[in-house]
Amino acid sequence: TPRVFSGIKPSGGLTLGNYLGAIKRFVGMQGGEFETVYCVVDMHAITVWQDPTELATATREVAAGYMAAGLDPTKSILFNQSQVSAHAELGWIFNCVARVGWMNRMTQFKDKAGSNAEKVSLGLYAYPSLMAADILLYHATHVPVGEDQKQHVELTRDIAAKFNHDFKVDFFPETEPVIEGPATRVMNLRDGTKKMSKSGESDMERINMLDDADKIAKKFKKAKTDPESLPETLDGLKDRPEARNLVDIYSALNDSTPEAVIAEYAGAGWGQFKPTLADLAVAKLAPISEEMQRLMNDPTEIDRILANGAEKARGIANPILKDTYDIVGFLRG
């Protein structure tokens, strides 16, 4: 069976961007033609400083978010990355396959490092190489991600191709980023040219999965827009990033399309559209956040589920790592 792998970093609380761009689509791929492996990538989180207690809480929160949104540990493998040491081991081999010049082209690194590139961790720089290991350790061919991760999945293909070429094998498969739907890039509510992030400066920029109804309403109300009302056609949203973002969010939450939303709300002002959007978001998110809270009240149970998933993950990953070691020429007794 073809395999899907994806993950989320526990670098803070889950956002609406993580939900629409990733989790909701992870759920859509479960139980079909694919074997699905979904990871909480805690080793990626520590590429920037994480308070240890908060890291543990955020790891459980992502796991709870997965399950509350519909990922079922009996249908998907759910685990946290650091419990499967093969990720780090293959990551090292890929550090020796990937080229420094490739890493220098990664736009996420440039964005995150900014003018401070000398002071960030070496791990932040090597992040895409570990991400390639995450994916290829399962010989995964399909990787559902948001638009921002496209470049990293493409780099994964380059690493696989170079490994196969250098060692004259046909071992690692080609991976395909799966980027579909109206919300593959949910934007910041205060600046429609930046993506919504867990670690963005202001809480007003993002909707958190655990925000209550009042907070969600307030954040949409204060979301930046422009003075014009909703246009008659999608073309009318061109060069209006904030307006486009709210329409995209509405359509993704409602399993509809931006065209259909425009058809329904043509001519509506923000005073009408924003409260409707807030109501829709609350209706869709409240059941998930209630279930997340319930699951998080029993951390021992979450830890048990993750340990169980890690055991299954090792069952796939360890034989692939062993074959990789043989290919590379590492001795073992």
Ligand code: AQP
């Ligand atoms: N705004 C977004 N719109 C659509 N998809 C998004 N994703 C993240 N933000 C958006 C997708 O969520 C998955 C997990 O991302 P991640 O946590 O591994 O890393 P990230 O993309 O760096 O997420 P954040 O929220 O921006 O975290 P911080 O602020 O800590 O860096 C990925 O599939 C991603 O595309």
